[in-house]
Amino acid sequence: MSRVAQRRTPQSLSADRASRPSKRAANSEAARQAAIKATLDGVRAREDLRARRANDPVDFVHAYERRADRELVALVAANLAFGNVKAIRMKVADLLRRVGPSPAKAADDEAALHAALEGWKHRVFKGEDVARLLVGARRVQREDGSLGAAFARALREADRTAPSEHEGLREALAAFCDRIRIAGGLPLPGESKPTDRRGPVNLLSNARAGGGAKRLLLFLRWMVRPSDGIDLGLWPVPPRRLLMPVDVHIHTLSRNLGFTRRPDVSWKTAVEITAALARYDADDPTRYDFSLCHMGMLQRCPSRKDAVRCEGCGVKSVCIRWRGEGAGPASPPPPSKRKRTA
Numbered sequence: 001m002s003r004v005a006q007r008r009t010p011q012s013l014s015a016d017r018a019s020r021p022s023k024r025a026a027n028s029e030a031a032r033q034a035a036i037k038a039t040l041d042g043v044r045a046r047e048d049l050r051a052r053r054a055n056d057p058v059d060f061v062h063a064y065e066r067r068a069d070r071e072l073v074a075l076v077a078a079n080l081a082f083g084n085v086k087a088i089r090m091k092v093a094d095l096l097r098r099v100g101p102s103p104a105k106a107a108d109d110e111a112a113l114h115a116a117l118e119g120w121k122h123r124v125f126k127g128e129d130v131a132r133l134l135v136g137a138r139r140v141q142r143e144d145g146s147l148g149a150a151f152a153r154a155l156r157e158a159d160r161t162a163p164s165e166h167e168g169l170r171e172a173l174a175a176f177c178d179r180i181r182i183a184g185g186l187p188l189p190g191e192s193k194p195t196d197r198r199g200p201v202n203l204l205s206n207a208r209a210g211g212g213a214k215r216l217l218l219f220l221r222w223m224v225r226p227s228d229g230i231d232l233g234l235w236p237v238p239p240r241r242l243l244m245p246v247d248v249h250i251h252t253l254s255r256n257l258g259f260t261r262r263p264d265v266s267w268k269t270a271v272e273i274t275a276a277l278a279r280y281d282a283d284d285p286t287r288y289d290f291s292l293c294h295m296g297m298l299q300r301c302p303s304r305k306d307a308v309r310c311e312g313c314g315v316k317s318v319c320i321r322w323r324g325e326g327a328g329p330a331s332p333p334p335p336s337k338r339k340r341t342a
C-alpha cells in the first residue's frame, strides 16, 4: 500500500474515533452475553436433575409407560400445578391413585371416572372438573391418535394465518384446549357467568387472553423438549417453538438478568424472555427452565443487592443488582408490579 493511501484525512480520523465507543459497547455486550450463557450452562450442569425431579410434578408422568397415559397424566399434573409444590404433589398423587393404573382406560369409562374422583378437591378444582378434562383429552386422543398429533395439527393450521410463530403457538394452544373442553363438557372461555364456579373454566388457561399461560407452556415443555430425564420428547413439534413457562420466580430472575423489563407475567413477557434465551440456544431456548426453576435462591431472591441473601446465588456473577462486580446491563428495569397469571 502506498504512503498516500495510508494517510488518514481529518474526517476519517474523527469517524474512527466516533465508532470506538460503539465498538467497546458491542464488545462488552458480547462479553456479558457470553458470561450469562456460561453461568446458565453452569447452573444446569451442576443441578442434580434426577433428584430435583422427585420434587416436581413432572415426576408423576415418568411413572407411566404408555404414551396415552403419559399425555393424560402430564396434562392433569401441569394444569393442577398451582401454589405450593408439596400440596400439588399430594393432591395429584391422590387423584392418580383414585384414577387407577391407566388414566387412558379410566377416561374411557366416564361414569366410573366421575365416581372415582368424587370428593377430590384442590384449590378451585373439583374431581368432576378433572374427570371432564380427562374424558375430553381422551376423546381427542382417540380421534387423532394422540394429543401430540392433535396439537401438531392445530399448530399447522394456526401457522397458516398467524402473523408470527408466537401467535401461531398461542392460537394452536387455544384451539387445542377448546377442542378438549368441548369433548369433555368443560365451558369454553367466555361461556361461564361471573357467578359460576371458577374450577371448570380455569382448569385450562385461555391462551388468547394475553396471560402467561404458564401451566399450558409447562405441559408443552414436558411433551416437546427432547427426552433428558425430565422432559419426555413425545410430540412432533420443534423445541424452538416453545415459550418459557414464566412464574413469579422466573420473572424475577429474568428481570435481574436483563432478559425483560416488563413488569407483568404475560404472554409478551414469555416471548421476550424466550427471545433472550434463544441467544444461547436458538433450537431449544427453554432448556434452562427446569434448572432455573429449581435454583433454591430464587424462592427468596430479594431483587436487590443483599450480601446475605444473595450469597451462593448461582447467577450472582451476571445479576444486574451486582453490576460492577459481575456483568450486568447499563440500567436496571423499572420497579416490578408482579402479577401471577395462570
Ligand code: SF4
Binding pocket: 253, 256, 297, 298, 300, 301, 302, 303, 304, 305, 306, 309, 310, 313, 314, 315, 316, 319, 320, 321, 322
Ligand atoms: S444475585 Fe441476589 S438479586 Fe440477583 S438473582 Fe441472585 S438472589 Fe436475586
